[in-house]
Amino acid sequence: MSRDLLITHFVGASAVVLVAAHAGGRLARWLGQPGIVGQLTAGIALGPSLLGSAAPGAYQAVFPEAIAPALTGLAQFSLVVFLSAVGYELDPGVLGERARTAVAVAPAAFAVPMAVCCACALLFGPWPLGLGMPERPSPAMVVFAGIALSITAVPVLTALVRENGLASTVPGVVAVSAAGLLDVIGWITLSAVTVPAVVTKVGSGTMAARLGDLDRHEARTVGVLLSARGLTELIALDAGLRSGLLSPCTRLTQPLLHLVRRAGARERPVPRPGPAAAGRPASRTRAD
Structure with missing residues (x-):
């Protein structure tokens, strides 16, 4: 594939993603849901989980493997810019007043769900045999399940905070700060595996x-x-x-x-x- 064709595919694929995300966001708001819900749904629909499984040919035509690294780089760069913009909008004065609250919320919001999720992984371990999982989950798999179901998606949270105008409020600042601490706790816990x-x-x-x-x-x-x-x-x-x-x-x-x-x-x-x-x-x- 020539360089010009690669650039054309990259621009076209980026346009498809942007149009789908914008349409999904508008539809979600029309249904009374946050726009990020529609954007996530559009992303899943265009990804390998749905489009790639239902129509592999169409998926390869829209998102050929040759442009995958460029799309990934663009997505990561856009995410950094978005998170930086949200961080700029946060009121540090509010965080200074509620720092203890954020520090207290993060461990509690991680430890309790993780304990419950690990217990569920042990209790319902034999159930997902049809998905290829072992009859008795290993300790590493139990810990991984607990971590995966206990972390908070910081980009999604920040999108909700920004969309609802909560960046300068106590709940918004505490939630974003606690979510950042949750990521740190999650990585530290994952190191146990x-x-x-x-x-x-x-x-x-x-x-x-x-x-x-x-x-x-x-x-x-x-x-x-x-x-x-x-x-x-x-x-x-x-x-x-x-x-x-x-x-x-x-x-x-x-x-x-x-x-x-x-x-x-x-x-x-x-x-x-x-x-x-x-x-x-x-x-x-x-x-x-």
């Missing part, structure tokens, strides 16, 4: 390397490097999916976890050995 996977891999590799007569720094380097994931594990995941051991959802989420783990698989070069280690071959963490 990632950290054990990293710690056990790095720890076992480090301990084994220490038993193999490596010094502390070299052993830690071995453990960190062994935590990296790549093609071999992707092949194993595909084999598990084909054999029925993994559901498509699990197959999709596992590489995301491994990407997080792989991002930490970096180590500083091992310093050159000093005179005390003259009789010992020098080891290096990475190849030149």
